[in-house]
Amino acid sequence: MKKIFELKGNESQLIGSVALRKMKQYLGRLIIPCLPITPHVFNHIRWELRGIWVRANNKLNPIFIVRRRTITQGDNLSVNIGCGGSGKIGWVNLDLMNHANLSLRWDCRKTLPLRGESAIRIRCEHFLEHLDPYEEVPLFLKSCYKSLKEGGVLRIVVPDAEQFLRAYQSGKREDWIALGWDISNLPEGFHTQMDIINHVFRQCEEHVYAYDYETLEFVLRRAGLNKIQKYEFGVSFDSELCDDLPNHKPYSLYVEAIK
Secondary structure (H helix, E strand, C coil): CCHHHCCCCCHHHHHHHHHHHHHHHHHHHHHHHHCCCCHHHHHHHHHHHHHHHHHHHHHHCHHHHHHHHHHHCCCCEEEEECCCCCCCCCCEEEECCCCCCCCEECCCCCCCCCCCCCEEEEEEECCHHHCCCCCCHHHHHHHHHHHEEEEEEEEEEEEEHHHHHHHHHHCCHHHHHHCCCCCCCCCCCCCCHHHHHHHHHHCCCCCCCCECHHHHHHHHHHCCCCEEEEECCCCCCCHHHCCCCHHHHHHEEEEEEEC
């Protein structure tokens, strides 16, 4: 994989980014309560404006255009969608936000900047639950299917709704502890088990849909992917896809589909 897919920032840039984010959060706490719209609406507007800005840059900004064309011309790609701060060296790392090791800022909700049948593996960890299941998920999975080579692997990781609903139904402390929650010592703002369910399924309005294996298998088959299997943390059909994020391990569903 060519190094041009990597976009590294130096330490001072990262420190400056953290300081800027903290300042924006501080200003947000002062300004947002005074706006004539709810914080929920404000956050959606802010997110969509960010998407518009990124899409505009990919059409008009020469730097973005060169990076996109380089990716489009690539072959046998390993792709990390919604990579956040976990971009992998040698991979095509895509995210709407700017992060270290990012290849390109891209709005991945409906399209991918990939040529047809150019990817041998695609990982998508804790991203699908942020997409609208009716308008965005079908288009996103169609793009993944189109981008994969024959025999290519799509690995999707989402919060496992079944595990949380089983813990809610049992009400047993040990079942919740296995998911990273202690119902005998809940964090501030949490009072009941249903508070946990709402947090996991909604996450301050960022999560749009909850998945169990049956539902995820259905949407993958609908997208044309037939060889579908459930895996565990750190276990994969493809050894290059085993590098799962440890913080998501207790409560995640790991599913792979082969084209």
